[in-house]
Amino acid sequence: MAKKLYMVSLGPGNIELITLKALRTLKNCDAILVPTKSANNSFDRSLTYKMITSIQEEFGFTKDIIAVYTPMKFKQKDWQNQVDIINNSLEKYDNICFVTLGDSAIYSTVYYLLDIIKEQNEILYNNSEVIPGITSFSNASAIVKKPICIGDVGVKIVPLVGYDVPSTTIYMRPKIGMDTEALKENGEMFTFENLGLSNSTIYPNKKKIVEKYMTLFIDFVKGAK
């Protein structure tokens, strides 16, 4: 049986904001890999661990928990060490979840690890799945009842690193029939049409003419890591 790796987004810290898909995936797996910033693998300061414990209690299941030391120093050797823990876990278990807070698309370790896995173990990469979640800023917006963007305003997400950074751009709310010629491509553009519907299509490029209102384009920045 093929080994499976799920990268599961847990949402912004309140267990009620986990998705059904994430919950089902956690319930069906053999073990959960939980990041910790403590070098001794303790979970004393880990919000992620607290969430996993509460989710298990609330939904009545228990899984083996494996600590993954995640020092957040952006060092290749640390990510490799985390991938080694994933590989070692897959020797014992068939189906594992690596969990992350918020949504994995937003500043998460998940993609550093997947990049290494893609290079070193293509079979596992192809057998991996990323489960999205609610971001911290979606939650913050809902709490204060203020939209992040509405009408004719956009939104910028800026890492406070002290220097100019390249950005991914998301284009939404196109008009049907619109020619996308004018959308300048800076990175790698994808077109997502009717996501979640039965006629959903994903194009690994910029579709020339918009056919559906439910279309979004993401210009994924290159060299984002």
Ligand SMILES: C[S@@+](CC[C@H](N)C(=O)[O-])C[C@H]1O[C@@H](n2cnc3c(N)ncnc32)[C@H](O)[C@@H]1O
């Ligand atoms: C490494 S990023 C992870 C973001 C996460 N993947 C998401 O979808 O929100 C961590 C940053 O997200 C923000 N963040 C995440 N959870 C938060 C929370 N519960 N409250 C406030 N800010 C939070 C903070 O800016 C924090 O420095």
